Amino acid sequence: MAFVIFLIPCFVIGTDIAFSCQNADDFVGASSPGDIIIGGLFAVHSEMLHPEGDPIKPVIQNCAGFEIQVFLQTLAMIHAIETINNSTLLSGVTLGYEIYDTCAEVTKAMASALRFLSKVNSSEDAVEFKCNYSDYIPRVKAVTGATYSEVSMAVSRLLALQLIPQVSPASSAEILSDKIRFPSFFRTIPSDFHQTRAMTRLICESGWNWIGVIATDDDNGRFALESFGVQAMANNVCIAFKEMLPAYLSDSTFHTKVDHAIEKIVKETRVNVIVVFMRQFHVLKLFKKAIERNVNKIWIASDNWSAAVKISTIPNIRQLGTVVGFGFKSGDISSFQQFLRNLHEKPTENNKFLREYITLSSVCAHLEYHDFQKCIANQSQDNLLENDGSKPQIWRDDFLNASVEPGFIHSTILAVYAIAHAIKGQCKDRDCKDPSAFTPWELLEELKKVVITDDDKEVKFDSNGDMNISYDVLLWKEIDGHMEITTVAEYDAEKGGFIFEDEDKKKDFLALKKVQSTCSQHCRPGQVKKVTESPHTCCYECVYCPENHYSNKTDMDYCYRCNNKTYWAPINSSTCYRKTIYFLAWTDWFAIFLLLLSAFGVVLVLCICIIFTKNLDTPVVKASGGLTVCYIILFSHFLIFLSTVFFIDVPTEFKCKTRQAVFGISFTLCISCILIKSLKILLAFSFDPKLQNFLKCMYKPIPTVVTCTGIQVIICTFWLIFRTPFVSQNFSIPRAIILECNEGSIVAFGIMLGYIAALAFICFIFAFKGRKLPENYNEAKFITFGMLIYFIAWIVFIPVYATTFGKYLPAVEIIVVLISNYGILCCTFLPKCYIIIYKQETNTKSAFLKMVYTYSSKSAGSVAVSQVSLDSKSSSFRANITDSCKTDNDSVNGNCHFQVPGQPLIKGKVLPKNVARTIVRKRVSSI
Numbered sequence: 001m002a003f004v005i006f007l008i009p010c011f012v013i014g015t016d017i018a019f020s021c022q023n024a025d026d027f028v029g030a031s032s033p034g035d036i037i038i039g040g041l042f043a044v045h046s047e048m049l050h051p052e053g054d055p056i057k058p059v060i061q062n063c064a065g066f067e068i069q070v071f072l073q074t075l076a077m078i079h080a081i082e083t084i085n086n087s088t089l090l091s092g093v094t095l096g097y098e099i100y101d102t103c104a105e106v107t108k109a110m111a112s113a114l115r116f117l118s119k120v121n122s123s124e125d126a127v128e129f130k131c132n133y134s135d136y137i138p139r140v141k142a143v144t145g146a147t148y149s150e151v152s153m154a155v156s157r158l159l160a161l162q163l164i165p166q167v168s169p170a171s172s173a174e175i176l177s178d179k180i181r182f183p184s185f186f187r188t189i190p191s192d193f194h195q196t197r198a199m200t201r202l203i204c205e206s207g208w209n210w211i212g213v214i215a216t217d218d219d220n221g222r223f224a225l226e227s228f229g230v231q232a233m234a235n236n237v238c239i240a241f242k243e244m245l246p247a248y249l250s251d252s253t254f255h256t257k258v259d260h261a262i263e264k265i266v267k268e269t270r271v272n273v274i275v276v277f278m279r280q281f282h283v284l285k286l287f288k289k290a291i292e293r294n295v296n297k298i299w300i301a302s303d304n305w306s307a308a309v310k311i312s313t314i315p316n317i318r319q320l321g322t323v324v325g326f327g328f329k330s331g332d333i334s335s336f337q338q339f340l341r342n343l344h345e346k347p348t349e350n351n352k353f354l355r356e357y358i359t360l361s362s363v364c365a366h367l368e369y370h371d372f373q374k375c376i377a378n379q380s381q382d383n384l385l386e387n388d389g390s391k392p393q394i395w396r397d398d399f400l401n402a403s404v405e406p407g408f409i410h411s412t413i414l415a416v417y418a419i420a421h422a423i424k425g426q427c428k429d430r431d432c433k434d435p436s437a438f439t440p441w442e443l444l445e446e447l448k449k450v451v452i453t454d455d456d457k458e459v460k461f462d463s464n465g466d467m468n469i470s471y472d473v474l475l476w477k478e479i480d481g482h483m484e485i486t487t488v489a490e491y492d493a494e495k496g497g498f499i500f501e502d503e504d505k506k507k508d509f510l511a512l513k514k515v516q517s518t519c520s521q522h523c524r525p526g527q528v529k530k531v532t533e534s535p536h537t538c539c540y541e542c543v544y545c546p547e548n549h550y551s552n553k554t555d556m557d558y559c560y561r562c563n564n565k566t567y568w569a570p571i572n573s574s575t576c577y578r579k580t581i582y583f584l585a586w587t588d589w590f591a592i593f594l595l596l597l598s599a600f601g602v603v604l605v606l607c608i609c610i611i612f613t614k615n616l617d618t619p620v621v622k623a624s625g626g627l628t629v630c631y632i633i634l635f636s637h638f639l640i641f642l643s644t645v646f647f648i649d650v651p652t653e654f655k656c657k658t659r660q661a662v663f664g665i666s667f668t669l670c671i672s673c674i675l676i677k678s679l680k681i682l683l684a685f686s687f688d689p690k691l692q693n694f695l696k697c698m699y700k701p702i703p704t705v706v707t708c709t710g711i712q713v714i715i716c717t718f719w720l721i722f723r724t725p726f727v728s729q730n731f732s733i734p735r736a737i738i739l740e741c742n743e744g745s746i747v748a749f750g751i752m753l754g755y756i757a758a759l760a761f762i763c764f765i766f767a768f769k770g771r772k773l774p775e776n777y778n779e780a781k782f783i784t785f786g787m788l789i790y791f792i793a794w795i796v797f798i799p800v801y802a803t804t805f806g807k808y809l810p811a812v813e814i815i816v817v818l819i820s821n822y823g824i825l826c827c828t829f830l831p832k833c834y835i836i837i838y839k840q841e842t843n844t845k846s847a848f849l850k851m852v853y854t855y856s857s858k859s860a861g862s863v864a865v866s867q868v869s870l871d872s873k874s875s876s877f878r879a880n881i882t883d884s885c886k887t888d889n890d891s892v893n894g895n896c897h898f899q900v901p902g903q904p905l906i907k908g909k910v911l912p913k914n915v916a917r918t919i920v921r922k923r924v925s926s927i
Contacts, residue, residue: 027100027115029329030074030351034096035433038081038419041118041145041155042074043067043104044353046281047249059112063103065249066360066376067283068403069308070147071353072340073169074099075142076409079339080353080416090424093432101353102455104248104279109151113158116140120435122590137436142167142419144412148279149220151175156185163441167418169411173223174305177464183446186465186873188414189303189328196228198326198471199300200235201496201628206512208273209237209538209555214261214286215277218277220245224277224302228248236540236555238270238519245282247370253286262289265297272517275300280308291316298515301325310373312483323476324512326491328407329469331455334410337401344395361399372399397459407472414454414467422447433546472859475508488806525552525574528559544572545736565731574624579731580809583739584648591648591734594814601822605634605749608829611836618843620832624677624779633673640821647810656725661716663817664752668712672705672758674828678766678783711716712755719748732805740809757794760787782827789823872882 029044035485046065081095095707100112111510118125120137142165146152152171160183168176168187176182177191203211213228215221225242232239241260245253274297276283283305291314298321305311306325348355355377364375423432425446428438451460459467488505489679491500500506523529523542528551530541545551549559550573562569567576584591612630622711624630639662646659680701719725723745730738743749764787767780797816805813837845 007662011019014481020347023194027111029101030078030097030099030303032078032081032096032350032845034081034085034094036093036423036435037096037098037146038077038416038741039112039140039143039268040074040077040097040099041102041112041147042071042077042099042153043147043151044074044101045103048108050250063105063108066356067280067559068357068373068400069280069310069405071357072404073147073408074353075340077341078852079336080413080420083335084416084420090427090432093423093427095099095420095423099353102147102148104151105155107484109146110158111157113143115142115156116159116164124859127825130482132799134438134441138162138164138440140164141423141438141440142447144169144415144419146171149176149223150218150275152185152533153182153219160184163444165419165422165440165444165447167415169415170304170408171220173220175219175223179464179467182465184440185584186418186447187303188411188467188469190419190468190471190493191464191466192224192227194468195303195326195471195498196224196231197662198473198493199228200231200237201491201498202300202324203237203273203475203511204235205498206515207522207554207897208515208517208904210270210517210536211237211273211275212241212243212265212268212271213239213277213819214243214245215276216247216279217244221247221277221446226267228275228277228315235432236537237902238536240268240536241839245278245286247908249281249285254921258286258289261286262295263731264292265295266293269494270517270519273298273299273300273517275302277302278304280305280311283308283311284314284338285309287314287317287320291319294319296321298512298517299323299325301474303327303407303471307407307485309403309405309485312476312485313373315481317476318478322512322515326471327474328405328411329490330471330487331410331414332752333404333409336413337688339402340400340404343400343905347349358395373403387873392645396620399653411448411493411803414452414459417452418450419443419449421450421452425449441611456536460523470499471500473509475806477508518526522554523556524554525550527551528556528574529882545569547571548576550574550576557799565729566737568735577735579735580735581737581739583650584807584810586649589805590808590811594644595648595819596640597818598644598814601818601825603640604825605638605641608825608833609634610802611833612829615836618836619847620835620843624829624832628699629673629677630829633670636666636670636673637825640670640817644814645663645819647814651727651739651741653727656727657720660725660743660752661720661740662758664716665712667756667821668759669705670824671756671763672708674786674824675708675759675763675766676701676704678763680781708759712752715748715752715755719745719752723748730805738805738807738809740807757791760790763787764791779828779831782831786827787826789827790820793823795818 027128030040030043044067045063046067048063051061071629077097079098081097085094099114100109100115102109102112106476114127115125116139117127118139119128120139122139125139128136143155143159145166147170147536148156150173151169152166152168156166158682163184166185168185169827172185172189172192172195173208174192176185176187177193203209211232221244225244230240237340241264243257243264245257245261248254265271272727276286276299278286283301296319301323303326306323306327311317312323316485324687325875343354346578347364348358360376361372364372367375413830420442423446424586426432426438432438448465450463453459454469459469463469470493471491473488473491474485475488476483478487484506486508488509489499489500498509500509519534519536519539520529521542523540526545527542528545530543531537532539532541534540545559548562550562550569551559552574562576566579568579569576586592586595609631611619612624612627612634616627621627621630628858643659643666646655646662649655681736725744728740728742730740731800732738764784767783769780793816797812801809801812841847
């Protein structure tokens with residue numbers, strides 16, 4: 001069972017001219033018959049008048065505010081249909097049209113949509129209610145429009161009842177891409193998602209982050225604001241304020257809210273960029289008020305008004321600042337412009353919009369362009385009726401051409417062609433002269449597959465029913481005293497980037513960056529944003545990046561840390577720097593000084609070696625242990641001096657392992673040989689029988705040296721195997737890397753040094769006990785002094801080495817090695833060299849024996865006296881020198897004398913004869 005809704009025909013045409021409304025056809029703004037009818041919905045007038053007083057009756061009221069730009073869109077639709085009918089696209093099938101004025105009101109648009117839903121060829125314009133509209137044939141097969149998204153949303157819901165395709169050339173609200181709620185809606189423009197993303201891209205590339213937004217308080221404005229807010233937040237752009245203006249000019253609060261919005265703009269001095277999502281007549285009112293208040297900002301225009309000539313021609317529009325916006329991509333509209341030039345030849349019987357324009361232009365023809373538009377918009381119904389027919393009709397096609405907005409004209413033509421191509425697909429095997437040949441829902445399915453060639457590019461609807469074509473970036477530029485709307489770039493909606501035609505236009509675009517619109521000053525590289533108490537993240541303080549952190553971009557939220565320890569960054573740095581690598585280089589003055597000392601030590605060793613070699617048979621050399629021992633000691637000194645070379649220049653694994661092992665083993669060999677010498681001296685001049693026996697047991701030269709040195713070799717071998725030294729990087733200095741040798745094991749290093757110290761201490765004890773030797777043979781005294789130098793040097797070394805760091809740390813060890821090595825070398829050999837060179841008379845065998853006998857006599861006397869005192873009961877030890885020497889053949893004048901062949905006599909002391917002889921024999925054989 002079907003219910004029928006009758007459309008009672010009493011509508012008042014939406015213009016300021018009173019058209020009689022006797023039937024439903026009077027409601028149509030423009031029409032033309034055809035085999036297939038396409039509906040059109042356009043806001044030719046900007047507002048619908050609302051009567052005052054009560055009661056309010058359900059009557060559609062008159063409309064006011066003739067919009068030339070929208071009127072041109074109706075002409076674009078008519079031109080496209082006529083062009084298609086004159087082509088072979090549909091092969092004999094003609095298209096007709098019915099175009100209605102929505103007056104920018106949902107109510108008016110719904111009344112038109114109801115007529116679209118009425119059954120074809122129904123004399124009563126009835127809309128049947130059915131559960132299934134699959135076979136229902138409505139009055140129109142498709143609809144072009146509407147102008148505004150809010151109207152399209154309402155109309156689309158109604159048309160979706162019969163799935164009548166609706167293709168809008170201007171409604172861009174993102175929500176219309178929802179195919180669940182709007183299954184039959186298509187559009188030949190991108191959605192606001194791409195527009196708001198393009199705006200955000202422009203804002204970000206220009207360095208702005210503190211902006212204001214003004215929008216109309218309707219579905220289109222709210223959805224655009226919501227989409228822009230999401231994009232802005234994702235790109236760290238903050239909205240300082242949002243102002244919503246009433247959607248209808250008839251709203252009593254409209255002017256108050258405009259004043260409030262202007263006041264907000266004036267107060268927010270840091271906001272220099274305003275994004276405007278409004279209809280053209282809203283922008284017109286806003287800008288006139290802004291000019292009065294001398295507001296100068298950058299205005300980012302939405303696609304609704306970015307190419308509006310009637311706004312760009314406002315007097316003093318240049319005072320507002322700069323307008324940059326996004327318009328729908330324009331194509332070749334030359335044929336349409338030719339259509340406008342021939343428009344005066346067209347009949348006006350079925351086009352009330354055209355008749356109204358002619359009447360309005362006749363009244364306002366004497367005015368300039370802007371005043372002409374203002375005159376048309378403000379003509380009252382009484383004035384038009386008064387002048388209707390009283391003045392000759394004047395045709396001004398120049399005003400129409402000057403008012404063309406190419407983007408909207410192109411998208412309108414594209415919408416008609418999309419519908420025509422879908423009809424062509426349905427009419428391949430059908431007689432489309434019959435209105436019932438196909439249903440709207442079948443046309444809908446065909447429309448989803450349509451591919452159109454536009455400017456040599458194929459375009460089609462995506463799954464959301466959108467055509468994601470590019471945007472034109474429009475810049476309002478003053479040329480010769482007039483504001484011109486120029487295209488400076490293209491925004492690719494798919495790739496999300498700007499494309500520039502030439503460098504001059506790019507410079508105009510980049511000039512926008514000169515204007516600052518930020519809540520805070522931009523944080524330079526090296527700084528980072530610190531959010532203040534403000535709820536907006538764009539309001540912050542700039543603080544320096546700390547040490548070893550950097551920021552290399554403007555307005556960074558955090559500092560990067562230098563990625564590894566080999567880089568550093570000072571405070572307030574925009575990059576990391578590679579740390580300087582330090583080590584004790586050959587060219588360092590201190591290293592050169594130490595090397596000179598080592599070289600001098602090597603030369604000194606060689607000189608001593610030469611001196612000793614030339615004086616091989618002298619008593620001093622023999623008394624030093626012989627040439628073999630001297631060579632071994634000198635060789636060890638040579639190796640010690642040589643080991644200092646491994647402490648200098650770039651540390652390597654070989655140097656780190658070699659330097660301590662060479663030093664430790666060489667020093668141990670040196671101390672071991674000196675220890676043997678100390679034992680020998682002590683043994684030669686000792687008078688204590690018990691000590692002599694102990695020293696005789698200890699005095700094993702070769703085994704002792706081999707054992708002492710071998711122990712050190714074992715220590716170093718274990719050290720190198722289990723905890724070997726290695727090259728390490730010391731990062732203790734912030735801006736530098738110290739290349740140094742890590743000893744691997746401090747314990748092993750300490751054991752090596754401790755072992756050397758233990759041998760040196762033993763050597764010191766033995767040498768100390770022999771410190772009172774003959775004056776010219778006092779080697780033990782010098783050994784004692786050398787060991788003291790060694791101990792002092794290494795005792796001082798330990799705390800200095802532990803507290804020193806940096807590239808001069810190896811120098812500390814070099815210094816202590818040189819001090820100890822020089823100390824022992826000089827104390828051991830220089831006194832002998834002095835005797836050899838400067839006191840040659842004492843370096844003879846006779847002089848040497850004289851010194852030995854003199855010292856031995858004194859030492860023996862001391863020992864005898866000591867023995868006598870210890871054994872007072874022994875009378876044999878109390879004999880005087882005369883009695884003991886009476887029976888001796890060598891006695892002279894009652895005194896006991898001892899004479900070595902070739903040497904003068906040495907007077908003896910009061911001691912037993914056998915004791916004196918034993919002492920001399922032992923000393924001589926020992927030496």
